[in-house]
Amino acid sequence: MPEPISFRGQLPALANKTYFNYGGQGPLPEASLEAIVAAWRQIQQLGPFTGDVWPYLERISAELRQRLGRWCGVAPQRLAFTENVTSGCVLPLWGLPWRAGDQLLIGDCEHPGVVAACRELARREGLELSELAVGDLRGCETTAATAVLERLEAALTPRTKLVVLSHLLWNTGQVMPIAAVAEALRQHCSQAWLLVDGAQSLGSLPLAEAGSANAAAAADIYACTGHKWCCGPEGLGVVVVSERLLAEAQPTLIGWRSLSQESSGNSGFHGDARRFEVATSCLPLAAGLNRSLQLLEAEGSAQARLERIRQLSGQLWQGLQLIPGAKTLLEVMPPAGLVSFTLEAPQQRRRSNSNLGGQELEEVPTPEMLLGPEAIVTALGRQGIWLRSLADPHCLRACTHICTEEAEIERLLEALAQIG
Amino acid sequence: MPEPISFRGQLPALANKTYFNYGGQGPLPEASLEAIVAAWRQIQQLGPFTGDVWPYLERISAELRQRLGRWCGVAPQRLAFTENVTSGCVLPLWGLPWRAGDQLLIGDCEHPGVVAACRELARREGLELSELAVGDLRGCETTAATAVLERLEAALTPRTKLVVLSHLLWNTGQVMPIAAVAEALRQHCSQAWLLVDGAQSLGSLPLAEAGSANAAAAADIYACTGHKWCCGPEGLGVVVVSERLLAEAQPTLIGWRSLSQESSGNSGFHGDARRFEVATSCLPLAAGLNRSLQLLEAEGSAQARLERIRQLSGQLWQGLQLIPGAKTLLEVMPPAGLVSFTLEAPQQRRRSNSNLGGQELEEVPTPEMLLGPEAIVTALGRQGIWLRSLADPHCLRACTHICTEEAEIERLLEALAQIG
Numbered sequence: 001m002p003e004p005i006s007f008r009g010q011l012p013a014l015a016n017k018t019y020f021n022y023g024g025q026g027p028l029p030e031a032s033l034e035a036i037v038a039a040w041r042q043i044q045q046l047g048p049f050t051g052d053v054w055p056y057l058e059r060i061s062a063e064l065r066q067r068l069g070r071w072c073g074v075a076p077q078r079l080a081f082t083e084n085v086t087s088g089c090v091l092p093l094w095g096l097p098w099r100a101g102d103q104l105l106i107g108d109c110e111h112p113g114v115v116a117a118c119r120e121l122a123r124r125e126g127l128e129l130s131e132l133a134v135g136d137l138r139g140c141e142t143t144a145a146t147a148v149l150e151r152l153e154a155a156l157t158p159r160t161k162l163v164v165l166s167h168l169l170w171n172t173g174q175v176m177p178i179a180a181v182a183e184a185l186r187q188h189c190s191q192a193w194l195l196v197d198g199a200q201s202l203g204s205l206p207l208a209e210a211g212s213a214n215a216a217a218a219a220d221i222y223a224c225t226g227h228k229w230c231c232g233p234e235g236l237g238v239v240v241v242s243e244r245l246l247a248e249a250q251p252t253l254i255g256w257r258s259l260s261q262e263s264s265g266n267s268g269f270h271g272d273a274r275r276f277e278v279a280t281s282c283l284p285l286a287a288g289l290n291r292s293l294q295l296l297e298a299e300g301s302a303q304a305r306l307e308r309i310r311q312l313s314g315q316l317w318q319g320l321q322l323i324p325g326a327k328t329l330l331e332v333m334p335p336a337g338l339v340s341f342t343l344e345a346p347q348q349r350r351r352s353n354s355n356l357g358g359q360e361l362e363e364v365p366t367p368e369m370l371l372g373p374e375a376i377v378t379a380l381g382r383q384g385i386w387l388r389s390l391a392d393p394h395c396l397r398a399c400t401h402i403c404t405e406e407a408e409i410e411r412l413l414e415a416l417a418q419i420g
Numbered sequence: 421m422p423e424p425i426s427f428r429g430q431l432p433a434l435a436n437k438t439y440f441n442y443g444g445q446g447p448l449p450e451a452s453l454e455a456i457v458a459a460w461r462q463i464q465q466l467g468p469f470t471g472d473v474w475p476y477l478e479r480i481s482a483e484l485r486q487r488l489g490r491w492c493g494v495a496p497q498r499l500a501f502t503e504n505v506t507s508g509c510v511l512p513l514w515g516l517p518w519r520a521g522d523q524l525l526i527g528d529c530e531h532p533g534v535v536a537a538c539r540e541l542a543r544r545e546g547l548e549l550s551e552l553a554v555g556d557l558r559g560c561e562t563t564a565a566t567a568v569l570e571r572l573e574a575a576l577t578p579r580t581k582l583v584v585l586s587h588l589l590w591n592t593g594q595v596m597p598i599a600a601v602a603e604a605l606r607q608h609c610s611q612a613w614l615l616v617d618g619a620q621s622l623g624s625l626p627l628a629e630a631g632s633a634n635a636a637a638a639a640d641i642y643a644c645t646g647h648k649w650c651c652g653p654e655g656l657g658v659v660v661v662s663e664r665l666l667a668e669a670q671p672t673l674i675g676w677r678s679l680s681q682e683s684s685g686n687s688g689f690h691g692d693a694r695r696f697e698v699a700t701s702c703l704p705l706a707a708g709l710n711r712s713l714q715l716l717e718a719e720g721s722a723q724a725r726l727e728r729i730r731q732l733s734g735q736l737w738q739g740l741q742l743i744p745g746a747k748t749l750l751e752v753m754p755p756a757g758l759v760s761f762t763l764e765a766p767q768q769r770r771r772s773n774s775n776l777g778g779q780e781l782e783e784v785p786t787p788e789m790l791l792g793p794e795a796i797v798t799a800l801g802r803q804g805i806w807l808r809s810l811a812d813p814h815c816l817r818a819c820t821h822i823c824t825e826e827a828e829i830e831r832l833l834e835a836l837a838q839i840g
Contacts, residue, residue: 013464025700033460038651040453044433049444050655050806051798083503086675086699094514094672113675113699115685119672187540228701233460235702242721252514253673254540255506255533263811265535279506279533280445280647282655282702320442378471386470391683 007299011231018408020387023170023200023338026231027403029295032288036233041286046245048079053215059282064286066371067293068238069150072216077272078246080232080239081281085199087253088223088239090117091276093162096193097408100126103163105152105192109135109169110332116196117165130155135166135393141335145177146169149184151167156189163192167215167222168200171390172329173313173338173398175205178215193245195221201227202238203293204309204336204401206302220245229337229401230287230296233236234281238384241273255279296402309337312400319413329395340390340397345371345419385415426598427719428823438828440807440818440835443590443620445575445824446651449715452708456653459707477703477829484706487713488658491629491722492636492644497692498666500659501701505619507673508643508659510537511696516613520546522581525572525612525795527596529589538584550575554585555813557594561755565597569604576609583612586807587635587642591810591817592749593733593758595625598635613640613665622658623649623713624729624756626722639667649757650716650822654700661679661693675699693829725822729757732829733822739833744780745840749815760810760817765791765839774791794837805835 003014008014015026039060061081069076082088090113104118108131121130124323132155134296152163163185165176178196185192196215202224207216217220226232241249249268251258255278261267267273298303314333320326325344336419348371371379373389373396380387387398398412427552428434450795456587459480465621467473471495481501495593510533524538528551542549554577583605585596598616605612616635621627622644627636636642642660644653671689673676675698681687689695717726733751740746745764767789791799793809793816798806807818818832 011464012461012469016465017470019470021469025467027468028460028464033457037453037457040448040456044431044448045436047445048433048447049441049808050437050439051801080461081533083701084675084699087673090675110685111676112679112685113681113686115672116679116687119685120670124670167430180559225700232699233702235705251539252540253507253510253536255510256502256531258564259532259536263532265530265532265539267532279504280645281503282653282705284653285702321675350556368568381471388469 007295008355008405010295011403014403015071016384018385018411020385020400020404020412022399022401023228023397024388025234026203026401028233028288029231029292031295032232032291035291035320036288037282039284043284055095060283060286066289071113071202071208071293072222072236072240073210073214074217074240077350078239078242080273080276081286082237082239082276083196083235083281085223085237086113086117088237089114089195089197090305091251091253092221092239092241092245092249093117093195094160094252097248098125098127099159101128101159103128103157103159104132104164105130105132105155105160106164107132107134107166109171110164110166111170111197111199114164117258127161128159131163132163134174134176135172136170136244138172138329140332141175144174145180147179148386150182152181152184152187156192160189160192162195164195164197166197166200168205168336168338170200170338171340171393171395173334173336173340174330176336179210179218182218193220195219196223197223198227200336200338202304203231206306209302213306216240226289226292226394229290232292236285236289239273239276241276246271246275248273250354251275253278255272273348300401306336308335308402309400312404312406313337313339315406316409316412317399319409320416323413323417323420326416329393338397340395340398342373342395343376343416343420345376347371348400371419379419380415383415385412387412425714427832428825429686431711431823434823436781436804438805438831440820440824440832441804442649442819442821443817444648444808445621446529446648446653446821448653448708449651449712450491451715452652452711456704456708459704463704470626480703480706480710487710491622491628491713492642492660493630493634494660498568498660498662500661500693500696501706502643502657502659503639503701504694505617505643505645505657505684506533506537508657509534509615509617510639511671511673512641512659512661512669513537513541513615514672516582516705517668518545518547518581521579523548523550523579524582524584525550525552525575525580526584527552527554527586529588529591530584530586534584539835547581547658552583552585554589554594554596555592558592558749558751560752561595565600568597569600572604573608575599576612577735580609580612582615584615584617586617586620587754588625588758590620590758591756591760591813591815593756593760594710594750595755599630599633599638602638615641618642618644619648620756623651623716624726629722636660644711646789650709650712652712653705656705659693659696661696666691666693666695671695671699671737681776703794726756728822729820730754731761732824733757733787735826736818736820736829736832739829740836743833743837743840746836749813757820758817759819760815761816762793763796763836763840765796767791791839799839800835803835805832823836
């Protein structure tokens with residue numbers, strides 16, 4: 001009997017490179033691409049716009065909504081499909097009942113897209129922005145959680161109307177105590193909404209398995225994408241919204257999918273999260289994401305997968321401690337798969353390999369003499385090793401997923417040691 | 421030498437059915453699906469998130485933007501990609517400089533999604549909605565154009581801030597004189613914006629070839645989709661925005677793709693139409709749409725393709741005049757590929773084919789005794805003939821495209837004659 005194909009064996013993207021950008025985009029399994037193509041062929045066979053095709057499209061959509069509901073530990077009625085995580089974050093925001101003077105409290109590690117959207121919302125509605133510092137919390141998860149809650153409670157005012165925080169910070173790799181933040185808001189600031197960017201968490205951190213600490217169930221808006229840790233196709237995400245938000249927020253980007261009676265412009269909106277869906281989207285992508293999630297499920301429970309991810313990110317974190325000039329942003333082993341670090345890499349080392357040779361290495365290189373993160377990314381890319389740079393904090397980030405191999409981490413560490 | 425595969429031969433959806441729903445969704449050519457899959461494989465080969473993949477993704481995106489710019493007869497900088505036509509219509513609207521009391525003038529044949537979005541915009545910003553009757557204009561295009569302009573000028577007030585009109589009305593199939601409407605607004609109501617739903621026009625009506633009468637160039641917002649007359653994949657559209665709109669409208673659904681410096685939340689927006697793009701979308705779809713547009717180009721100029729479409733819709737329109745009980749909405753041959761009609765189809769005819777038989781046919785059936793458009797769609801679907809029903813006006817709609825065959829039209833006419 002032939003051996004079953006491993007998860008990694010399903011990922012053509014990993015066949016020719018050493019890949020650490022799962023937080024940017026996950027590799028697409030061959031089986032998921034096949035599921036997408038099969039869906040397209042079936043749509044052409046039955047449709048594309050016929051009475052025969054509607055039940056098939058509804059089945060693809062419902063199957064994914066139910067599966068994602070299980071992953072998120074919420075009823076499928078709380079899930080709306082979106083094109084990406086930004087849409088999921090931003091769209092429900094515009095229809096909340098804002099009043100001039102309301103305050104938005106935004107974590108200082110949020111993604112530029114979400115920050116820019118909040119700035120524009122504030123400009124238009126006359127709201128105030130303030131920042132919640134969390135990027136400096138580089139210690140263990142528990143200590144960080146305590147600090148987040150203390151700082152949050154100190155920052156809340158009667159005018160605070162929204163708190164924006166990522167579940168897993170995309171730059172430092174720290175986990176935020178989302179369920180505890182939600183509970184603190186309920187107790188001290190019940191008018192405030194909680195928006196959580198889950199770009200790095202779905203497919204990486206357990207949600208449903210966290211029980212009463214389930215971040216997706218606790219937030220008012222919990223926005224995710226399928227194309228990072230879930231290894232689904234780009235262009236499909238999901239947002240989980242709370243019952244309170246469903247009761248109080250109106251949709252803004254409205255199309256026939258938002259309407260309870262899609263043939264009437266006088267129709268009301270769906271009572272469930274579909275009110276935040278818009279119009280035609282690419283349903284074959286849903287078949288692909290569904291297949292990717294099935295493949296991940298076959299690799300173990302969400303908790304088991306996180307343990308594997310942490311084992312690998314821990315190996316990388318520990319290896320970095322041994323490289324002179326390397327400094328991890330987190331002072332402890334990472335709570336998930338994001339490993340951010342800086343590396344003092346003298347330019348001279350690179351020059352000495354070039355025709356410019358002959359310069360003496362300085363004892364203590366000044367910042368101008370160091371290779372920046374962007375140059376390091378390029379240099380490693382030439383060796384087929386891919387990680388990314390971040391602008392703020394200015395650093396490098398490498399991610400480990402369940403398909404990462406120990407040997408890949410060693411290869412990265414060796415290459416970094418050579419540069420450093 | 422083997423004969424080249426015809427355009428129709430490229431469309432698996434048409435192999436097993438008689439299809440008239442191009443205005444709902446066009447069939448996807450096999451070559452376009454292959455282009456999508458090839459793009460995905462290339463992304464996995466080079467990326468998915470690496471320095472090697474960015475130039476490839478930029479090339480796919482730029483090639484389609486340039487091609488669509490040529491189709492629309494505008495500079496590519498005026499084009500933003502969207503997920504669907506609704507997003508293209510609605511998103512630029514929310515960031516226009518509204519004042520309470522502004523008036524929106526909306527054609528009475530607009531799509532429910534756009535109407536519902538305008539209603540919500542009006543509710544939130546304190547605007548007034550009024551309706552411009554165009555659905556009753558069933559005569560020739562020139563007469564209709566004159567009437568539209570007369571009614572428009574009578575309806576404009578100093579408070580009119582937006583006019584919403586489709587280029588090709590999705591229900592009656594009438595063409596609206598968009599460039600003339602834009603000119604009338606410039607002369608009599610220069611503060612007003614012109615939003616045009618181009619869902620039925622891109623790939624059906626010539627835009628660039630219309631020269632000074634180019635509707636896409638004349639409107640402030642001209643929203644299109646790739647998945648109808650262009651026969652591209654579902655989930656990708658484009659909106660053309662005016663220079664004036666770029667200067668005065670802020671984006672609302674903001675993500676990293678809206679920002680001129682994508683790594684900073686303090687960044688300004690792109691000066692060009694990319695400010696209305698959001699975040700990650702499915703770029704392989706762009707490769708597919710680009711391929712579909714190439715295939716259409718190979719079938720002749722936009723004008724030549726429209727002539728073929730009209731020849732076929734004319735055949736259908738004329739055939740309908742000969743069926744007792746059938747009545748086309750348009751009193752003249754259609755200006756494009758949409759043929760809407762009603763059919764008086766007595767239920768008895770259907771019953772006599774069932775086990776209920778034995779009832780006498782009434783001489784003049786009352787409305788309750790007629791099959792509704794939905795039942796007719798179902799009955800024809802059982803024969804593998806697909807058209808659709810519309811709610812308002814309550815009717816049937818069949819579309820012809822360049823891949824329609826005369827024999828298919830005869831088959832539809834025969835089936836309708838049997839029902840009617």
